[in-house]
């Protein structure tokens with residue numbers, strides 16, 4: 001399908017939901033336009049009947065109204081009636097314009113809100129593969145600045161364009177009915193003004209885009225510097241980053257300056273064109289009135305009609321050519337909406353709350369690129385309540401194994417079962433609700449500690465929350481904060497240390513009381529005392545939950561019922577710590593290195609403290 005047609009269809013679908021509001025605003029603007037047309041007409045009739053000598057009488061509705069109220073004499077005695085009529089008609093035009101603005105704003109804002117919600121919900125359903133490859137800054141830009149471009153287009157430009165078109169459709173035929181020759185004089189510059197604006201803005205469009213891109217680049221620099229400010233400081237690269245920002249900033253200023261210059265040229269030249277049009281009406285109409293082709297009243301009315309149309313037409317040229325910007329924005333939004341969601345099937349049901357923590361991998365093979373498997377024919381069974389430590393070199397596939405268990409991806413081959421349920425036959429959401437995970441990188445929201453901890457179980461009581469923070473060895477730390485659990489933590493929890501963040505996220509996971517708990521290298525960021533406390537707390541729950549701990553530490557493996565060794569996507573060893581340390585292989589090597597390091601550390605610790613201050617013997 002033609003891409004831009006596809007984009008327009010999305011817009012049409014959204015607008016269709018609010019069609020009555022849009023229709024109402026079109027009706028309102030039509031009525032307002034008619035009243036706006038009526039104002040000069042009242043002036044025209046008054047001039048022709050009361051001021052002109054001899055009076056000019058036509059068969060119009062207004063003339064008949066004057067006759068009905070007592071004729072021109074009565075009107076000249078009560079000229080304020082005409083003034084009042086003009087005020088009332090203007091007020092009615094204003095009221096209908098207000099109604100049109102109200103209905104249109106409601107419709108447009110609702111349309112954009114619907115689209116925003118649709119987009120946000122879709123982002124939550126996007127596939128893991130898409131999210132892994134996506135640039136989050138770009139997605140944020142599409143959800144905010146592109147959405148705003150679209151909002152402005154719908155709420156302002158479309159409405160103004162619609163108003164101009166309706167005005168033209170109503171006023172132009174009426175002008176021709178009043179005086180075809182004056183209509184010709186008043187309108188002949190209109191196509192020129194429109195074309196000038198259209199062509200000019202078509203040419204400036206590229207510059208608009210350049211300004212947008214320069215602004216985007218500047219935003220990216222600021223965003224990156226804020227996120228990575230500690231790295232910049234650590235490498236003492238502030239000057240370099242400031243210089244980079246200055247370059248981008250200067251480019252942005254230069255482009256904006258160029259744009260403003262070009263726009264000033266446009267406004268000045270188009271003003272001139274519009275004034276030439278007014279001049280034609282002034283001179284041409286005056287001449288036609290002087291030779292009696294039109295009445296003085298008609299001359300007066302057309303001076304106002306011409307002004308009513310020429311300025312909006314100038315804007316219309318600009319708006320139409322700028323509509324391209326909105327088309328680009330909706331195209332970019334549509335690209336996200338078209339991105340693949342996590343797959344679901346009709347057979348999927350929710351896994352029951354009471355599911356046990358038995359896990360089975362049955363000849364599972366998986367690769368992000370199926371041609372290059374990351375997990376190769378992995379099989380194992382874990383009984384509910386077992387504690388399993390998973391070790392292996394970096395990149396062996398340990399985290400990927402957990403991602404498959406959580407159905408972030410589906411296996412290319414083989415079956416994975418949780419509590420006997422084949423994961424492909426149950427909904428992803430329900431699987432994730434039954435597994436508590438602690439990721440390598442702790443993430444906290446910029447909310448209070450209470451909100452963060454209760455994130456996975458909003459209805460938990462404070463007592464339950466405190467039990468989980470105590471288990472995670474962080475309760476006393478939180479209590480020491482001035483506002484305790486109500487302490488609001490900065491973006492990504494910057495006011496907490498790495499270990500504290502890790503423990504808060506652990507308490508958040510512990511609070512969920514799920515049959516399976518996964519710690520993905522979580523303990524590496526805490527000191528050995530905290531590790532011991534956490535393991536002790538987890539030990540108290542031993543047998544209640546299946547616990548999978550990805551780790552590099554033998555001290556953790558010793559506490560596990562079994563140890564799995566992953567190497568190059570395969571499960572190469574499994575058994576208890578005691579069994580595996582006897583078998584030559586990866587685990588034995590790990591144990592040898594770490595127990596050797598421990599022995600060395602203990603020997604150093606036992607050494608005479610004076611040794612540290614022993615004078616260094618001269619070399620040679």
Ligand SMILES: Nc1ncnc2c1ncn2[C@@H]1O[C@H](COP(=O)(O)OP(=O)(O)OP(=O)(O)O)[C@@H](O)[C@H]1O
Nearest residue numbers: 132368369374392393394395396397398399400401
């Ligand atoms: N999203 C992804 N897309 C493509 N390849 C990936 C992706 N995530 C991981 N990989 C690759 O899959 C392999 C296994 O990665 P995984 O994160 O499972 O290793 P790991 O054993 O957990 O390593 P570590 O101990 O360093 O965390 C690696 O070669 C990695 O490069």
